[in-house]
Amino acid sequence: MGEMTTTIPWLSLSIFVPIVAGILVLIFGRDDRADYTRKMALVGAIVSFLVTLPIYLGFDSSTANMQFVENISWIAAFNASYHLGVDGISIWFVLLTAFITIIVVLAGWEVITNRVAQYMAAFLILSGLMVGVFVALDGLLFYVFFEATLIPMYIIIGVWGGPNRVYAAFKFFLYTLMGSLLTLVAFIYLYTVTGTFDIAAWQAAKLGYTPQVLIFIALFAAFAVKVPMWPVHTWLPDAHVEAPTGGSIVLAAIMLKLGAYGFLRFSLPIAPDASQSLSGIMIALSLIAVIYIGLVAIVQDDMKKLVAYSSVAHMGFVTLGFFMFNVTGLEGAMVQMISHGFVAGAMFMCIGVLYDRVHSRQISAYGGVVNVMPKFVTFFVLFSMANAGLPATSGFIGEFLVILGAVEYNFWIGLLTATALLWGASYSLWMVKRVAYGEIKHDHVREMKDINCREFLILGLLAIFVLYMGIHPKPFTDVMHVSLQQLLEHVAISKL
Numbered sequence: 001m002g003e004m005t006t007t008i009p010w011l012s013l014s015i016f017v018p019i020v021a022g023i024l025v026l027i028f029g030r031d032d033r034a035d036y037t038r039k040m041a042l043v044g045a046i047v048s049f050l051v052t053l054p055i056y057l058g059f060d061s062s063t064a065n066m067q068f069v070e071n072i073s074w075i076a077a078f079n080a081s082y083h084l085g086v087d088g089i090s091i092w093f094v095l096l097t098a099f100i101t102i103i104v105v106l107a108g109w110e111v112i113t114n115r116v117a118q119y120m121a122a123f124l125i126l127s128g129l130m131v132g133v134f135v136a137l138d139g140l141l142f143y144v145f146f147e148a149t150l151i152p153m154y155i156i157i158g159v160w161g162g163p164n165r166v167y168a169a170f171k172f173f174l175y176t177l178m179g180s181l182l183t184l185v186a187f188i189y190l191y192t193v194t195g196t197f198d199i200a201a202w203q204a205a206k207l208g209y210t211p212q213v214l215i216f217i218a219l220f221a222a223f224a225v226k227v228p229m230w231p232v233h234t235w236l237p238d239a240h241v242e243a244p245t246g247g248s249i250v251l252a253a254i255m256l257k258l259g260a261y262g263f264l265r266f267s268l269p270i271a272p273d274a275s276q277s278l279s280g281i282m283i284a285l286s287l288i289a290v291i292y293i294g295l296v297a298i299v300q301d302d303m304k305k306l307v308a309y310s311s312v313a314h315m316g317f318v319t320l321g322f323f324m325f326n327v328t329g330l331e332g333a334m335v336q337m338i339s340h341g342f343v344a345g346a347m348f349m350c351i352g353v354l355y356d357r358v359h360s361r362q363i364s365a366y367g368g369v370v371n372v373m374p375k376f377v378t379f380f381v382l383f384s385m386a387n388a389g390l391p392a393t394s395g396f397i398g399e400f401l402v403i404l405g406a407v408e409y410n411f412w413i414g415l416l417t418a419t420a421l422l423w424g425a426s427y428s429l430w431m432v433k434r435v436a437y438g439e440i441k442h443d444h445v446r447e448m449k450d451i452n453c454r455e456f457l458i459l460g461l462l463a464i465f466v467l468y469m470g471i472h473p474k475p476f477t478d479v480m481h482v483s484l485q486q487l488l489e490h491v492a493i494s495k496l
Contacts, residue, residue: 026117176226219267230312307347327481344387397469
């Protein structure tokens with residue numbers, strides 16, 4: 001593996017600028033100067049985003065090698081190093097994480113009035129940790145970042161969440177932690193085999209079939225819970241319903257991607273034979289997620305729950321695209337992940353806007369919103385269409401490519417996958433119909449005010465990305481193409 005190094009450590013900056021900004025907000029921010037605290041957090045989030053831009057601008061998409069590499073010995077006794085780098089698979093997630101953090105700071109601007117500094121700091125620190133997950137090229141470092149992301153999220157749900165928040169935070173924490181412990185065992189096993197925590201060495205290590213299967217299952221335990229795949233998805237609706245708007249946006253936009261990213265970085269390249277022989281099970285689980293959870297989403301009466309279940313269905317497309325082992329499916333899965341980041345983030349923002357006005361998430365509490373909030377409904381319809389996978393929105397590109405890849409793999413699987421678009425359209429459009437259109441039934445709806453400049457800015461930014469990616473996906477796919485090609489070539493070679 002050739003590696004390209006730089007003089008300015010952009011990746012370290014992308015990790016530590018938000019973390020340091022978060023610590024500064026904690027030290028200097030207070031509720032009695034909440035405005036100052038918010039501005040500080042926003043500056044921190046914008047600077048954190050700006051330090052990720054050189055990574056994109058200096059990125060060479062013609063190679064699958066790791067770029068912007070930093071490698072410093074960390075724990076010499078375990079041969080673990082502070083080893084960072086990005087390739088076409090991880091680069092978009094770094095940028096997405098930094099961008100979503102700005103959105104989240106803006107989303108909590110007026111809504112969060114108690115413990116403002118702690119709230120903002122939790123998100124900034126979380127942002128740095130998540131970037132760390134995406135750029136770590138050392139197993140131990142990856143694990144530290146992967147686990148550390150739990151803590152801020154746990155606090156965000158547990159402190160600023162809804163009435164049932166303690167239960168949801170516990171469930172979120174326990175589910176994800178139990179999965180991760182098995183992964184740690186797999187990592188230690190790989191360390192004993194290779195004598196290092198370097199991920200590239202793990203990917204190259206020759207392993208027998210049984211160890212591969214066991215490693216695959218152990219990694220599956222953590223990554224499937226994180227994605228979440230069916231049947232370990234039940235923590236997600238609870239966490240989403242209780243989390244504050246900002247928490248829901250980050251959870252949907254980035255945290256779910258950590259698991260999917262883990263599959264690409266660890267499961268497929270380290271255990272290629274096991275991945276291929278167990279791909280049938282993975283496809284089956286993904287299809288269940290895509291179809292069954294789509295049907296579960298239709299019957300929800302809570303808007304957040306509906307979008308949470310739709311997230312599980314959309315992530316089903318991602319895992320499906322991974323295990324068909326063709327470039328089309330993989331690219332589709334990647335685009336779907338980035339798109340889902342924008343679309344799900346935007347959906348939760350829309351629900352947050354409604355919730356701030358009426359303090360209810362029940363679909364039945366609304367109706368006829370278009371009469372009083374026409375600007376808002378314009379955005380809401382756009383994002384719901386993107387959620388259903390309407391052509392010209394980013395939601396379509398990912399799902400279309402995954403369906404193409406599925407048809408290439410097996411016609412019937414392609415057909416089953418395509419039905420999912422029906423369910424997606426059903427729950428998305430039915431929710432819009434019941435919330436936005438029709439007569440005004442409730443007096444509190446009559447008093448609702450349309451979106452202010454701040455909310456317009458957030459939804460406007462997300463809308464631009466959703467449309468741009470839907471109309472012109474080439475810049476996104478070009479960057480990842482070579483890396484995904486190389487990953488498939490790697491997976492195609494047996495280690496036995």
